[in-house]
Amino acid sequence: MTQDPDGALLPRRRFLQPSVVVGTLSLCAVVGLYWLVALLPGTHPALVPAPPTIVDTFVEQLRSGDLLVNTAASLERVLIGYLIGASLALVLGALAGWFRWWGWILNPIIDALRPIPALAYIPLVIVWIGIGEPSRIIIIALAVFKPCVVNARAGMQEVAQIYVDAARTLGASRWRVFTTVAVPSAIPYFIAGMRTGVSTGFLALVAAELIAAPSGLGFMIQNAGQYFRTDITIVGIIVIGVLGAFLDQVASRAGRALTAWSDTRREP
Amino acid sequence: MSEKLGVRRLTHRFRIGDAAAPLVVLRDVELSVPRGRFVCIIGESGCGKSTLLRMMAGLLTPSEGQVLHDGVPVRGVNQALGFVFQQDAVFPWLTVERNVEYGPKARGVPKAERDRLVAQWCAAVGLGAFRKAYPKQLSGGMRKRVDLARAYANSPDVLLMDEPFAALDVQTKSTMQEEVLRLWESTQKTVVFVTHDLDEAVFLSDVVVVLASRPGRVHAIIENPLQRPRNEATRVGDAFAAAKRALWSALQSARAAGGAQPHSNPESVPS
Numbered sequence: 001m002t003q004d005p006d007g008a009l010l011p012r013r014r015f016l017q018p019s020v021v022v023g024t025l026s027l028c029a030v031v032g033l034y035w036l037v038a039l040l041p042g043t044h045p046a047l048v049p050a051p052p053t054i055v056d057t058f059v060e061q062l063r064s065g066d067l068l069v070n071t072a073a074s075l076e077r078v079l080i081g082y083l084i085g086a087s088l089a090l091v092l093g094a095l096a097g098w099f100r101w102w103g104w105i106l107n108p109i110i111d112a113l114r115p116i117p118a119l120a121y122i123p124l125v126i127v128w129i130g131i132g133e134p135s136r137i138i139i140i141a142l143a144v145f146k147p148c149v150v151n152a153r154a155g156m157q158e159v160a161q162i163y164v165d166a167a168r169t170l171g172a173s174r175w176r177v178f179t180t181v182a183v184p185s186a187i188p189y190f191i192a193g194m195r196t197g198v199s200t201g202f203l204a205l206v207a208a209e210l211i212a213a214p215s216g217l218g219f220m221i222q223n224a225g226q227y228f229r230t231d232i233t234i235v236g237i238i239v240i241g242v243l244g245a246f247l248d249q250v251a252s253r254a255g256r257a258l259t260a261w262s263d264t265r266r267e268p
Numbered sequence: 269m270s271e272k273l274g275v276r277r278l279t280h281r282f283r284i285g286d287a288a289a290p291l292v293v294l295r296d297v298e299l300s301v302p303r304g305r306f307v308c309i310i311g312e313s314g315c316g317k318s319t320l321l322r323m324m325a326g327l328l329t330p331s332e333g334q335v336l337h338d339g340v341p342v343r344g345v346n347q348a349l350g351f352v353f354q355q356d357a358v359f360p361w362l363t364v365e366r367n368v369e370y371g372p373k374a375r376g377v378p379k380a381e382r383d384r385l386v387a388q389w390c391a392a393v394g395l396g397a398f399r400k401a402y403p404k405q406l407s408g409g410m411r412k413r414v415d416l417a418r419a420y421a422n423s424p425d426v427l428l429m430d431e432p433f434a435a436l437d438v439q440t441k442s443t444m445q446e447e448v449l450r451l452w453e454s455t456q457k458t459v460v461f462v463t464h465d466l467d468e469a470v471f472l473s474d475v476v477v478v479l480a481s482r483p484g485r486v487h488a489i490i491e492n493p494l495q496r497p498r499n500e501a502t503r504v505g506d507a508f509a510a511a512k513r514a515l516w517s518a519l520q521s522a523r524a525a526g527g528a529q530p531h532s533n534p535e536s537v538p539s
Contacts, residue, residue: 162357165327169351170371170422180370184361261361261402 049231054238057231066220071239073215074205077133078247081140082201086194089145093152093193098159098182110149118143118200119207126211136208143204147196155189156182188262191255198251202244217243271339272426272458273324275299278333280319292483293319294330299477299486301426301460306452308473309462310515312523316484317462318354321430324460325351337425350424354431358403358414365390365399367414371422389417393447409440413447420451426458433468442500445471449498466519470511471498478518480526487522490515 031051037043038050045053061067096106121142129135159182167181209218217236224232278297281290293316301307309317322328324335326346335342337349359367365386372382390396393413403411412432419427429448433441445468452459463469469476473492480487494502494511502508 162353162355163359166351166353166357166359167370167374168345169325169327169347169349170374170418171347172370172374176374180374181359184359187361259361261404 046228047230049234054231054234058235058238061232061235067235067239070215070217070220070236071243073213073219074209074217074240075243077136077208077216078140078201078205081137081204082144082197084137085141085144085201086148086197088141089148089193089197090152090190093149094156094178094183094186096149097153097156097186098178107153110153113146114150118146118204122207122211131212135211136213139208140201140204143200144197147200148190148193151189151193151196152186155186155193158189159185188255188259191251191259195248195251195255198248199244202240202247206240270303271300271336272303272305273299273301273460274336274339275320275324276334276336278320278323278330278335280316280323280328280330280332282331294323295483295485297333297484297486301458304456304458305474306459306461306472307475307477308469309460309477309479310464310466310469310519311479311484311487312481312519312526313464315479315481315526317464317479318430320479320484321428321460321462325349325428327351348425350419350422350427352412352415352419352427352429352432354434356403356408356411356415356435358411358418360403362402363399364395364401364403364406364414367403368417368421370418375422385421389421392420392451393417407440409436409444412436412444416444416447416451420455424457426460429459429461431463432461434463434465441468442503446499448472453497466512466515467503470494470508470515471503476515476518478515478522480522482526487525488518490518 035051038045038048049057058067092106093110095102096110097103118139122139125135125138129138163181163185164177167177172180205216206218206221209216210222213219217240221233221236221240224230224236275297278294279292280294281292283290297320299320309320311317319328323330324342324346326335326342326344326349335346337346359370362370368386368389369382372385377385386399387396390399393416395410395413395417398406398410403414406414415432433444436444448459448461449472461469461472470492471494476490476492477486478488478490479485492511494507
């Protein structure tokens, strides 16, 4: 028996949990299906490389250092864009969802931005800012901003009145109610927005790197495609997928640590 | 005895949907809560007793009339009072001790004094061993204790309680009632306690205010003859049964008086 963070005794986690087994099988099935297609007569091995070729390419890319350089460049872009987009969104979303005046000022802007995909700004950003690194970061920040701001605002609007009344009768000022009641109780919504932001950020990353980027995973994919190096493109796609899933896990774990007090269901 | 809280000609109405006539929730309520007494407000559900209590706290503003605290009209939330809600109002994101500390911290009480208050009140409600626990790890009864400790640690001038134990099981409820009596006896703070439970009102109160409904108004004010100190044995005594019977009759006559004018507006009500 082991102890969980709440101090309750739980049966020891088995290594072969059903969820892990089924999940692995399902992934294998997808790879197997792809492999079958690659082996079909008439399929060109350069256009649909079989899994062993992809593994070879991965190793080769690792050895040459290209993969690391590109991954580092992309990660840096995503992190900077993410930090800017998410922090702006959380602050503005929280204010808009809580204070009447801030809502009047910000809600029309948020709601107008909502239906516009971040990628639609690319031509504008290029014309206004140019094709350098700042443009790519701005596009990623915009893509992260949207889900974060919408969720943060929704979270603040869902704060239970009972906690607000309790804090007010206990002597809290309006600002104190905002910082010590509204924001903490909306944290689960903040986390949800930030997790969505991870995936929209990666989405925008690839698009942003199509703008004459000198390096990055998006650049690598695009560049390889032009030379019919499908194997490199696939390696790039897989690395993006794994990185995205990893960062989502980081966000989810950080979120769980921050909301340890919540008695809601833990696994989505 | 001097008046701690006063309610003067308080009337409240609100519109439900787009009904032509507003619903009169409370009409011409007059009430005087003397310093240091334990006052229960009782009435059938929907008589406006919770609304009245929320107005006494300043959480709601009446359509007409006013609430006086030490003779001064209350405007906005009265932060000198403590309020214990029917629902679970303990902050789930704070530990027990942080919950208890919340009021003093909001008022700028220095750290050393806050620590002393937290220790004192956690111990007073029997939660000394659970100071670092989060509310989700506690039972409903224990969370109510946190709520009580949080209200008392803030040294409120008056405590308003809105059916605080309605959601608890019978056993826990009677333990909590004794707890409240003990706290009241040791602090001598004025308490206004809303309930629909006759036993609870008889066991706790000095005075019981009986409300009639539709519109909510004061029907009777009854002095509780039951002697203090009271304990578990008090509940099975003849005096308790007699006091309960008297209160029951008052409630019956309030019931007969109420409900004559459902959805009336003040103009059409004969007074």
